[in-house]
Amino acid sequence: MNVDLRNTGRMLKFDERADRVVPPTGFTARLTLFSAFAMAFLAVFALALSLAAGRVADRWGNELAQSSTLRISAPAGEVATQTEAALRVLRTTPGIVDARALSLEEQRALLAPWFGADLPIDDLPLPQLIDITETDDGYDAAGLRLRLAAEAPAAVLDDHARWRRPLIDAAARLRLLGWAAILLIATATAAMVTLAANAALAANAQVIAVLRLVGATDTYIASAFVRRFALRALTGAAFGTLLGIVALFLVPSGSDTAGVLTDLSIQGVGWVWVVLIPPLSGLVAFLATRYAAGRVLEELA
């Protein structure tokens, strides 16, 4: 293990003369540079998607977790009585900060996106809605339902759990997909760098033979290739990340109701992940080239 770490240190150490012993490899250089550039660009978007999905999941979870709705569906003559009874129950229930019956105007505003602003709401047998605001710890929903059943039987409690859970699950899966995409991008980068390094090593079999003839160790030979590919990946990824960030700023931002697609921005500690993309690309290239070099040098031995 110590020897391995020492060799890794040697491989990373800049050595201009050692780097000159391997001839320039134009095609594989461009291939590695471009792959790292493209993958870093995609990684920025995958990261932004994942972070945005995380934010949305948190927001939906927090907003919906602290509010509930009570619906009074009773014959026209009983709505007011049952509403009063339900409000009395709600205001004496631990865990509820506030309970407020929505006015006709507020209910009209809720229906306006579907039926238009001119809806003759007075003529419709609409249920009365009561907006409930909870404390952080929330209330005992099962106990509240039992009390409502006794005092306001027409009241139906909707604590949002039924549709909140799938939304949060969907956002969490989207976040997971984002990270899976980043993992796939890293794997694809490693595969492409390995292929490019393999090609470069195979094309330089004669150079390797000469280096061995004059007493070069495998560590020394591998280092010359490893440094080169890691540096190319680092450079390509730096430009790809930069362009990805610029592109993110060009995505139209959303309003207060922003969802995943209109909130593809990097915020707060998310920038740490973005800044890590180029060095992580360099590390992936380093490990991939080291693996390729080990294999090719073994084959050429």
Next chain:
Amino acid sequence: MIELENVAYSYGGGELLTDMTLSVAPGSFHFLTGPSGSGKTTFLKLCYGALQATGGHVRLFDRDVRGLSRDDVALLRRKIGVVHQDCQFLDHLPVTENVALPLTVSGQDPNASDANLKELLAWVGLTSRAGALPPELSGGERQRAALARAVIMSPDVILADEPTGNIDWEMSQRLLTLLVELNRMGKTILVATHDLGLIRAAKAQVQTRVLRISNRRLQMAGADL
């Protein structure tokens, strides 16, 4: 320095060399001869650890090659200068850097040995060709550059594989003179060649021992050499 004990080497199911025993003493001058394809190059590669014997033991500087890692063998190889028939250079580097390559790969600063490098290039007559790329050199110049590269680390042993194979008589005599000079400086020399004229010319200048590979075995050459 180099010891072979009952060494055999097989490749592709066939045995190329068998039962080879040799001890190369410090300061000696050996020739290895034999027909083309007899295994001279293979024998030399066994002597500098480029190939692993499939039987017997090869000891370089008292260390059995079989138990060593590739990196350890590479470190031992720095004590052995090798001159190949096809020379093997890095074509993208000028002569100076090719000659200094053993210093570079061993982590030494070639600039620190600049005087030594210039002296070496003058010794092999390549001062004016120092900046040339290997493909621009003639056969004789390539051989002399390869010899300069082989001796830059002041190795104890110099192995040469058909060093005069691609050059004219005059140039091969010049190369032989350099090898004899090295031997007089105390270096151990082992030259594989089928050039009997070269062997006779050497015997006239220095005490040599001539070995022959025949029927996959190592023998002492006859008195005709």
